[in-house]
Amino acid sequence: xxxxxxxxxxxxxxxxxxxxxxxxxxxxxxxxxxxxxxxxxxxxxxxxxxxxxxxxxxxxxxxxxxxxxxxxxxxxxxxxxxxxxxxxxxxxxxxxxxxxxxxxxxxxxxxxxxxxxxxxxxxxxxxxxxxxxxxxxxxxxxxxxxxxxxxxxxxxxxxxxxxxxxxxxxxx
Numbered sequence: 067x068x069x070x071x072x073x074x075x076x077x078x079x080x081x082x083x084x085x086x087x088x089x090x091x092x093x094x095x096x097x098x099x100x101x102x103x104x105x106x107x108x109x110x111x112x113x114x115x116x117x118x119x120x121x122x123x124x125x126x127x128x129x130x131x132x133x134x135x136x137x138x139x140x141x142x143x144x145x146x147x148x149x150x151x152x153x154x155x156x157x158x159x160x161x162x163x164x165x166x167x168x169x170x171x172x173x174x175x176x177x178x179x180x181x182x183x184x185x186x187x188x189x190x191x192x193x194x195x196x197x198x199x200x201x202x203x204x205x206x207x208x209x210x211x212x213x214x215x216x217x218x219x220x221x222x223x224x225x226x227x228x229x230x231x232x233x234x235x236x237x238x
Contacts, residue, residue: 123230124209125190127220128202130162130170134220164200174213176200181207187233192226195233 128134162170166184175188175196182188186198193212202211210230214220 117227120208121229122208122227125193125223125226125228125230126209126211127214127223128176128211129214129217129220131217133217166199168199170200170213172213172215173197174199176202176205176211176213178206178209182210182232189231189233191228191230193223 164170164174164176168174173194173196175182175190175198177186177188177198177200179198179201182198184198187195188198188210189195190210190212196212198210200211200213205211212220212223214223
């Protein structure tokens with residue numbers, strides 16, 4: 067009888083398999099995003115919170131992070147970025163590249179293309195001017211998103227209802 071046969075070896079294989087399974091489960095648990103305790107789901111603005119003035123636009127901020135742009139690292143948080151949800155879920159994501167193909171930077175604006183076409187320059191009070199080069203899953207109707215270099219700056223900007231004016235003669 068060899069040393070790799072019999073009950074003793076079978077027990078060893080089972081113990082090793084269980085240990086590997088536990089290690090994989092622990093890695094999966096530690097690497098998967100989980101909501102922090104006490105956090106609640108975001109609620110959409112109620113109809114009463116939307117101003118009746120049609121010239122006002124909801125202006126928010128975003129950056130290139132996974133929270134703002136809906137991507138995650140594949141393979142337990144160590145792989146290449148992939149879309150986290152939507153029709154492209156699991157497909158590779160080029161981080162920092164806008165829907166128009168440009169690299170997001172200062173002055174990049176995400177807007178609903180039915181309201182503001184790509185290439186439209188907008189004058190935004192408190193921000194300056196920006197060019198519409200991106201779209202977003204949550205950007206619908208009278209809502210635009212301004213690009214910021216960090217998540218902290220995007221959060222600092224917050225949500226503002228502003229009178230956004232397209233700059234004439236500068237549309238593509």
